[in-house]
Each structure stands twice: as C-alpha cells, then as structure tokens.
Amino acid sequence: MPLIVFHSSQLLWVRLAALLFTCVAFSVAAHGAYLPHGGMADWCIFCWAFSFACTLLVLLVEQFGLQARAPVSWSNFPITIACYAALLCLSASIIFPVFFLKNQSVHGEVRTYRIVSTVFSCLAAIAYMGEVSLTKARPGEVAGYMATAxxxxxxxxxxxxxxxxxxxxxxxxxxxxxxxxxxxxxxxxxxxxxxxxxxxxxxxxxxxxxxxxxxxxxxxxxxxxxxxxxxxxxxxxxxxxxxxxxxxxxxxxxxxxxxxxxxxxxxxxxxxxxxxxxxxxx
Incomplete structure (x- = not known):
C-alpha cells in the first residue's frame, strides 16, 4: 500500500488554506444562504467550486508525485490555476455582497450565512494571491512561461x-x-x-x-x-x-x-x- 508523505512547506499550507476557504464559502452559501437560482448566485458558486476542485487536483497530483504523468506542463499548470482562482474568488467577493447583502431584506441566519460566505471568499482570494506570489518566477530563475509576468x-x-x-x-x-x-x-x-x-x-x-x-x-x-x-x-x-x-x-x-x-x-x-x-x- 503506497504511503503518502506530506512535505510541509509554505506553499502547501497556502494551498490547504485556499482549499478550506473555498469549501466553506460554497458550502455555506449552498446550505443556508437561500440564494436565487441562476444569474450572479450561480456565478459565485461556480467561482468557489471551480477553485476548490482545481486546487484539490493540484494537491493530489503533487502529493502522489504524479507530475511527470500529468498531460500538462506542471511548471505552468498550477500557477495558471492559482491566478484564475484568485481572480474568480476576488470577483465573487465583490459580486456576492453587492447582490446578496447590500439593500437586501434578509435577516437572522440567512444574512449570517451570506456574511460568512463573503468573508471566506475574501480569505480564499488572499490565499490564492499568496500562492501566485510564492510560485511566480523570480529574476534570473528558470521557470515556465505562465510563471512570468x-x-x-x-x-x-x-x-x-x-x-x-x-x-x-x-x-x-x-x-x-x-x-x-x-x-x-x-x-x-x-x-x-x-x-x-x-x-x-x-x-x-x-x-x-x-x-x-x-x-x-x-x-x-x-x-x-x-x-x-x-x-x-x-x-x-x-x-x-x-x-x-x-x-x-x-x-x-x-x-x-x-x-x-x-x-x-x-x-x-x-x-x-x-x-x-x-x-x-x-
């Protein structure tokens, strides 16, 4: 039976944080926020769910050491996903409170759920920005094109x-x-x-x-x-x-x-x- 060894690093913890934050954001929104179907509600759920799924995929591939078997360039794929996820979560962090908190006549638990989703969406955006900062190419460093400016x-x-x-x-x-x-x-x-x-x-x-x-x-x-x-x-x-x-x-x-x-x-x-x-x- 293969043994999975987690090599602790700052990048790993940032990705785990992003995974947790996006999971909480869409889980809370889907469970008790009572969002309307379609429109911006579906967009926000998509942003969080897509980011969660892609981050989970990156973590599994790296922890199982399957980078060489992946049908993509692993020097380009993770940072591309992180950058898109940062932009998606940032957009959801702006859209969600504007459409579902501001000028909305919701109170009690529903409002609390929506506030929690907004907070964790903001935290996810920060986590993904941190991942991009950690993995982007430094001056003089050999890296994939997507890791460059x-x-x-x-x-x-x-x-x-x-x-x-x-x-x-x-x-x-x-x-x-x-x-x-x-x-x-x-x-x-x-x-x-x-x-x-x-x-x-x-x-x-x-x-x-x-x-x-x-x-x-x-x-x-x-x-x-x-x-x-x-x-x-x-x-x-x-x-x-x-x-x-x-x-x-x-x-x-x-x-x-x-x-x-x-x-x-x-x-x-x-x-x-x-x-x-x-x-x-x-």
Missing part, C-alpha cells in the same frame, strides 16, 4: 475579456454601429489569441507553431495593443455621444469602457515585458 498578464487579459463579454451580451450593446462591432471583434480576437497562448503553454505545445514562440508573442502583443487602443477610443465615443445614439446613463456601458481601458494597459504592460524578455535576454 507576461504569462500572468495573459490570464488577467482573458479574465477581463470574459467580464466584458458578460456585460455587452445582455442586452446586446454593440450592434447599432459598425465601430462598436469592431470593438467586439477586438475583444474576441484578442481573447482567443491570449487564451491560445495559455493553452499552448499549459499543454506544452508551443513548438507546434510555424514560427518561433517568442516572435509570435512579440507580433501578437503589438497587434493587440494597437487593436485595444482603437477600442478604448471608439467604445466611449460611439456609446456615449448622442450624435451616434449614445446612452449616457448606462452603468454597464461605462463599466465596459473602464475594463477596455484596463485591458489596454494590461496588453501594453505585456508588450513591454515581452520585448524585455525577447530582446534584452537574448
């Missing part, structure tokens, strides 16, 4: 794009002018390419590209910056200017404009880091 920025770019997709899809807010359709094309193209980079790195398939991976990153980074710059300018102009049928008081459209600008800055930082990695270190 450009790799982590790719995760953030795809996550922000997903938020934009949710905001513009219900109701559809990009179909009344060709410029807005271009903005939507920018979001989709850049999301697909960034996600493709993440999948290629985690799946150890970067060698399948017809050009060197570093050149692909540089070319794509420059293209994404130019495209997002155009979207950052066009989206507010054609959404808020009354000359083009704009709607000034729509908070969703304002949020999309803000997240578009955030993603532009993320792609700009990504291009700067990629240029430094490719042209300075080579």
């Amino acid at each position: 450009p790799g982590l920025l790719k995760v953030c770019q795809t996550f922000v794009a997903c938020i934009i997709f949710i905001l513009v899809s219900e109701p559809v807010s990009y179909d009344h002018h060709p410029a807005l359709k271009w903005c939507m094309a920018v979001y989709c193209i850049c999301f697909i390419l960034s996600m493709a980079v993440v999948v290629l790195c985690v799946g150890e398939c970067t060698g399948c590209l017809p050009i060197p991976f570093s050149k692909f990153l540089s070319a794509y980074g420059l293209l994404a910056v130019i495209m997002y710059l155009s979207a950052t300018i066009l989206w507010p102009v054609f959404q808020f200017d009354k000359q083009y049928g704009g709607r000034r008081d729509d908070s969703k459209l304002i949020t999309v404009a803000v997240f578009t600008a955030i993603n532009f800055l993320l792609y700009l930082a990504d291009l700067a880091y990629t240029a430094r990695l490719v042209f300075v270190t080579v």
Whole structure:
C-alpha cells in the first residue's frame, strides 16, 4: 500500500488554506444562504467550486508525485490555476455582497450565512494571491512561461475579456454601429489569441507553431495593443455621444469602457515585458 508523505512547506499550507476557504464559502452559501437560482448566485458558486476542485487536483497530483504523468506542463499548470482562482474568488467577493447583502431584506441566519460566505471568499482570494506570489518566477530563475509576468498578464487579459463579454451580451450593446462591432471583434480576437497562448503553454505545445514562440508573442502583443487602443477610443465615443445614439446613463456601458481601458494597459504592460524578455535576454 503506497504511503503518502506530506512535505510541509509554505506553499502547501497556502494551498490547504485556499482549499478550506473555498469549501466553506460554497458550502455555506449552498446550505443556508437561500440564494436565487441562476444569474450572479450561480456565478459565485461556480467561482468557489471551480477553485476548490482545481486546487484539490493540484494537491493530489503533487502529493502522489504524479507530475511527470500529468498531460500538462506542471511548471505552468498550477500557477495558471492559482491566478484564475484568485481572480474568480476576488470577483465573487465583490459580486456576492453587492447582490446578496447590500439593500437586501434578509435577516437572522440567512444574512449570517451570506456574511460568512463573503468573508471566506475574501480569505480564499488572499490565499490564492499568496500562492501566485510564492510560485511566480523570480529574476534570473528558470521557470515556465505562465510563471512570468507576461504569462500572468495573459490570464488577467482573458479574465477581463470574459467580464466584458458578460456585460455587452445582455442586452446586446454593440450592434447599432459598425465601430462598436469592431470593438467586439477586438475583444474576441484578442481573447482567443491570449487564451491560445495559455493553452499552448499549459499543454506544452508551443513548438507546434510555424514560427518561433517568442516572435509570435512579440507580433501578437503589438497587434493587440494597437487593436485595444482603437477600442478604448471608439467604445466611449460611439456609446456615449448622442450624435451616434449614445446612452449616457448606462452603468454597464461605462463599466465596459473602464475594463477596455484596463485591458489596454494590461496588453501594453505585456508588450513591454515581452520585448524585455525577447530582446534584452537574448
């Protein structure tokens, strides 16, 4: 019978803490928070459950020493999962109290359950941020691409794009002018390419590209910056200017404009880091 030996480390304890916090968050919410079905309630439950399941998978693989048998790059997979989990739990920590605590006429145990879920969601987000901090590449250290700043920025770019997709899809807010359709094309193209980079790195398939991976990153980074710059300018102009049928008081459209600008800055930082990695270190 195989003996499992737990090698104590700071990283192990951080992962166990994240596992516990996410488990408590979704268990309490599902047990006594009396959340409505669908919408943001399901999103928050998904954030906690997905993070819990992925962290449990990482812990089991590492404790059983199965990294070499995993069909993914183990230098890239755990930190990618941790970064996504940090963003998911952070979003749930903001969304859950806004939708299910603020201005809600709930009292007694139901309110207590919801407060507990919020607290443990915040703790989970902090734990995952700690894991990312512990596993990211240090200067001069040889590590997987996803452990570097450009790799982590790719995760953030795809996550922000997903938020934009949710905001513009219900109701559809990009179909009344060709410029807005271009903005939507920018979001989709850049999301697909960034996600493709993440999948290629985690799946150890970067060698399948017809050009060197570093050149692909540089070319794509420059293209994404130019495209997002155009979207950052066009989206507010054609959404808020009354000359083009704009709607000034729509908070969703304002949020999309803000997240578009955030993603532009993320792609700009990504291009700067990629240029430094490719042209300075080579």
